[in-house]
Amino acid sequence: MKQNNINKWFVAVAATLTHLGLGTVYAWSFFQKPLTETFGWSNSQTAWTFSIAILMLGLTAAWAGTKIEKFGARKLALTGVLLYAAGYLISYFALQYHSLFLLYLGFGFIGGIGLGLAYVTPVAVVSRYFPEKQGVMTGLVVMGFGLGAFVMSKILAPFFMELFNGDLPKVFLSTGLILLLILPFFAYSLRTSETAEILKVDKPDILKEILKFDYALIWLIFMFNIVAGMIFIAFQSPLLQDLMMRGGTTDLETLAKSGATLIAVSAVFNGIGRFFWGSVSDKLGRIRTLQLILLIEILVFAILMFSKNVLIFSIGVCVVLLCYGGGFGILPSLIRERYGAKLMASVYGVTLTAWGIGGIFGPQIAAFMKDHFAADSALYSYSVALGLIATGLVLSLFLRKKTISE
Template sequence: MSWLDRERTIAPPEFNRWLIPPAALAVHLCIGQVYASSVYKTALVEYFDASLTQIGVIFSIAIVMLGLSAATMGTWVDTNGPRKAMFVAALFWSGGFLIGSLGIFSHQLWLVYLGYGFIGGIGLGVGYISPVSTLIKWFPDRPGLATGMAIMGFGGGALIASPISTVLLARYDPNSAAAGWVASGDAVGKLFLTLAVIYLAYMMFGAFTIKVPAAGWKPSGYDPAKAKAKTLVTNNHVSASNAIKTKQFWLVWIALFCNVTAGIGILEQAAPMIQDFFRHSDGTSLVTAIVASGFVGLLSIANMGGRFVWSATSDITGRKNIYMVYLGVGTVLYVLLALIGSSTTALYVILAFIIISFYGGGFSAAPAYLRDLFGTFQVGAIHGRLLTAWSAAGIAGPLIVNAFLDAQGTPGELTAQAYQPALLTMVGLLVVGFIANLLVRPVGPTFHEPDPPRSAAREIIREA
């Protein structure tokens, strides 16, 4: 398996660095399918005769494993290089679909938990962080733009997976023309098998086209001294083990957790929320189910676009400043959404669109923020540890919103007022995140590695 080693991926002289983002996108567009799992959620509920909560556990396991695997395998990813990491991610992600399909065909829900949730979730975590540190090394002059290009794919993966899955489910189910059609379990099983093959092929393309820069490489015209002059940006190095000992890491963790929790608060309830906000006194809603579905697609565009636009903007404003926008402006937007969001649908859509763009931007700016604070050495491993904030938010966000809504009334009969306690709770979280981000300062020399770090020195010798 030596052909997967990092040494085999070193780029030749004059290699075009713009060939790297497509390789990263190949992975992120595939694993972004996790946001399209609602396409077959109802089908699995009927097939397994289970509750929405029982089927929703599949998604929750996948997101938790994303954070845990990214945290525990981050150092391994940095040490072994992106090709081996992306190769492993492809095997786990596709393998998760294969085992999940076996669970569907055999009518064993626990196998779907194990396959798509647990094993596929490991592929999610490794695949998510595998291209990050490589992109940052190729684009030291524009790290926000670089990571935004890749992580944008994760937000946009659902835009591709959702219509493709819908078409395939209809093709695999002979009863798809029936009124009120819900896909059969057999159709979902065949969909899982098809996605396993497609994603394996496309992720392998990414794995075998990824390259790492040679030791000492830097883009033409790039002056590290100018980058160092920016606030918080360092040319020193901090290891992953030392990074988690710093207050800066935990302050960024809190800021990301608060931003993500608030975003999930809207995403998790997107379709019913817009219907409830514009529900008449007779119980009917101005917003139809079809329009609500279109709104969900619009939020996917906001999620994807925010990951690129705001992250690229952070190269100009600085990462700390862009997080102040996410959390500070986000606080104001949440207050407006809670108090006057139900006045017009246009206002509601605009507020939700911007909030979700901040949600996506928080993810894509995070790796560059870590690079600024801790340097490029083991930034992938540090990023992996930071993603535990996502796992925690994936549990906290839905719990907060659903707990408040359960206390307010019956689903399908709720109004805009029922959402106010949950939304104002998110306002409090965003204020906490804003204060945490405000307290971020440069990392002290106590945590810096020797220059260059010993492991980096061995890497340079090996590459030479």
């Protein structure tokens, strides 16, 4: 029994560290401005790299969630981390030859597919090992993904940027090699519980559930929350630097370091939010916790619309990403609670398509505003986010409480 508990926690740690490596994608904001300035691409063109990666993550996760029993969690996760690392390696050649298409292909499509394969498996595995602690344990795993941006923005990216004197191709190459060396070890440690029942899932069962009105509400609410959070994940550094320049700060190094610091600090909030709100939902209930998250976001975006203060902006970003992460912390336990262990991985995977769609709209909304309404880009972006979150809160009022006894 003691040995079994050790194995359970070892798998939980490996799952969390796998997500930590994958979550480095959330530091895209660190590279957004340097890429546009170095290669002359517009904000929208550059942001499509990140949007494609998140889109492919969502679509691939939907497929992977239905294939865990067939291929095994270890094989899917291992393939995923290798493809994600390959995305960075291909990006080296893309930047070396100034090829936006190759950047989309490498970081976006191939890296995004890797993210999708590797993201859903750690959550599903830990859910099997800890059926009695769904909110806490799945929240712990996805917390790793949220903290990945901290690792990238304050450790990997600054180190390589200084080492290679801002040579972006070499930064991407070195990052890819680090991921290639480390992530496979954690991914290989993932395996489903030997004592868990093999759960065969029929496609008609999945379709029957995801075509219901309640599921559509969950998908839309989750997607709206993604869009709002992605505005900051993709553009928090440029938005902060814009505010600081209006306040009189002109030193480029100071601006870049401030942006990186905000990415790192907000990443901690994003990560903690997944664990914190997942734990809260074990006590308050999934729907009530979700409504509280949306209400807090509405208040924050309303404040940000009327403030140009750097400190208030920074706090607002952290609070929004705390709540954004909370959506990911609640989702696995919400899905398992409503659809049961048998359908958990499949329905959860399908629901992550909302992440993919939100990953397109969030960054592209912010990019469009910056390209076409530079002076008021923040105000317009917050207005869109506020409207979507408010709509999500209204939709949540129609969600019925539902649990499945297992």
